[in-house]
Amino acid sequence: MRNTSLLLLGALFAPALASAKAPAEPLFQDKGVDFSTDAYDYEENDAWSDPPLEGLREVYVDADAYLRSLTPAAPPDVPEVVLPEPPPEDLLERVHVVLPPERLDGKKLTFDDVVAAIEAEGLEISKVDAEDHLLCFLITGEEDGAAQALVAQLGTIVVGKGRRKADIGDVAASIEVAPAPVTTRPIPKPDIPEKGNLVIVNPASGWAELSINGTKVGVLGPLATAKLHDVKHGQYDVQLSITTGLTWTDRVESEPK
Numbered sequence: 001m002r003n004t005s006l007l008l009l010g011a012l013f014a015p016a017l018a019s020a021k022a023p024a025e026p027l028f029q030d031k032g033v034d035f036s037t038d039a040y041d042y043e044e045n046d047a048w049s050d051p052p053l054e055g056l057r058e059v060y061v062d063a064d065a066y067l068r069s070l071t072p073a074a075p076p077d078v079p080e081v082v083l084p085e086p087p088p089e090d091l092l093e094r095v096h097v098v099l100p101p102e103r104l105d106g107k108k109l110t111f112d113d114v115v116a117a118i119e120a121e122g123l124e125i126s127k128v129d130a131e132d133h134l135l136c137f138l139i140t141g142e143e144d145g146a147a148q149a150l151v152a153q154l155g156t157i158v159v160g161k162g163r164r165k166a167d168i169g170d171v172a173a174s175i176e177v178a179p180a181p182v183t184t185r186p187i188p189k190p191d192i193p194e195k196g197n198l199v200i201v202n203p204a205s206g207w208a209e210l211s212i213n214g215t216k217v218g219v220l221g222p223l224a225t226a227k228l229h230d231v232k233h234g235q236y237d238v239q240l241s242i243t244t245g246l247t248w249t250d251r252v253e254s255e256p257k
Contacts, residue, residue, distance in 0.1 A: 048221070048224075049063070049218070051227070051229045052064065052067055052228065052229040052230060053066070053067065053217070053218075053226075053228055053229075054226065054227045054228075054229065055220070055221075055224055055225050055226040055227055056210065056217070056218040056219060056220055056226050057207070057218070057219045057220065057221045057224075058218050058219040059217070059218040060216050060217060060218045061215070061217055061218070066215075066217070067228060067229070067230065067231060070212070070213070070228070070231055070232065070236075071213075071232060071234075072231075072232055072233070072234025072235055072236055072254075073213050073234070073235055073236055073237045073251065074234060074235040074251065075234050075235070076192060076196075076233050076234050076235060076253055076254070076256075077235075077253060078190050078192065079190045079191070079192075080190075081187060081188055081189075081190055093138075093139040093147055093177055093178070094126070094136050094137060094138060094139065094177070094178055095136070095137040095139060095147060095150050095151060095154070095175065095176070095177055095178075096134060096135070096136055096174075096175070096176050096177075096178050097134070097135040097136075097137070097154060097168070097173055097174070097175050098132075098133060098134055098135075098173065098174040099111060099114055099133045099134075099135075099168075099171060099173050099174075100133065100171075100173075100174075101133055103171045103173075104133070104171060107160070107166045107170070107171050108160075109159055109160050109166065109171060111130055111133050112130075113159050113160060114135070114159045114168070114171075114173075115128060115135065116159075117157050117158065117159035117160075118135065118154070118157055118159075121153070121157055123137065123150075123153070123154075124137070124138075125137060126138045137150060137154075139177070147177040148177075151175050151177065154168055154173075154175055155167065155168055155169045155175065159171070192233065192256075193233050193256045193257055194232070194233060195230050195231065195232065195233055195257050196231060196232075196233035196234075196253075196254030196255050196256050196257055197227055197228065197229055197230070197231070197254060197255050197257060198212075198227070198228040198231045198236055198252065198254040198255075199225060199226070199227050199252075199254075199255055200212075200220070200225070200226045200227075200228075200238055200240075200252060201223075201224075201225050201226075202220040202221065202222065202223060202224050202225070202226075202240055203223070203240075203248065204222065204223070204240070204242045204246070204248075205222045205223060206222055206242045206243055206244065207219055207220070207221060207222060207242065207243060208220045208240040208241060208242045208248075209240070209241045209242075210226065210238070210239070210240055211238070211239040211240075211241070212228075212236050212237070212238055212239075213236055213237050214237070220240065228254075230257070231254055232254075233254050233256060233257075234253065234254060235251050235252065235253045235254075236251070236252055236253075236254070237249070237250075237251055238250050238251070238252045
């Protein structure tokens with residue numbers, strides 16, 4: 001009687017026991033390759049996709065066609081443009097000497113005569129503009145009156161050749177002290193490449209299904225890294241969903257090539 005009861009109980013619960021022992025259907029299919037429960041399996045397992053869509057355990061899309069059609073969800077961050085510091089001499093005062101050409105002609109002097117005479121006095125001219133008959137001197141002295149002293153020295157310089165001589169004042173030169181002119185420097189354009197590599201890391205110790213910009217791309221192994229080569233440089237909306245239902249969503253910018 002006792003054995004009969006055990007047989008009846010066994011027959012009654014056999015389907016339930018068989019169901020409990022049956023393996024669960026995997027969430028992701030891997031073309032017949034069993035998923036490992038070892039989080040570090042990716043370090044030794046060579047069942048990974050190759051470039052240009054690299055590092056996935058299973059790929060849902062045609063890699064070449066998908067990467068050609070892939071468009072960033074947002075443009076890349078524009079790198080900060082650092083303007084170069086102006087040279088120190090551009091922050092100093094200047095003495096401008098303008099020599100009217102008609103007065104030079106009247107004295108039978110040339111602009112080159114004036115330049116040569118000033119240089120002969122040991123004064124360093126920082127800018128010579130022959131077209132506008134303009135000379136420029138930097139005021140490098142920090143003591144008070146440095147500009148006035150230079151102007152006075154220029155006014156006593158005699159220019160000319162042979163018997164025809166005149167000082168700068170005699171040719172009605174315009175001498176003035178002026179601040180450094182505002183230098184317009186072109187703002188450098190940020191260097192933004194057209195192509196980049198999109199690198200995606202699975203932070204979980206479980207398999208994750210990868211979606212980019214809302215399109216499912218494939219399966220990424222535990223703690224594994226995927227790299228999409230030669231994508232359009234920009235930011236992409238990346239989603240990783242693991243078997244427990246947990247989902248990571250992030251915006252990832254491609255790495256410039």
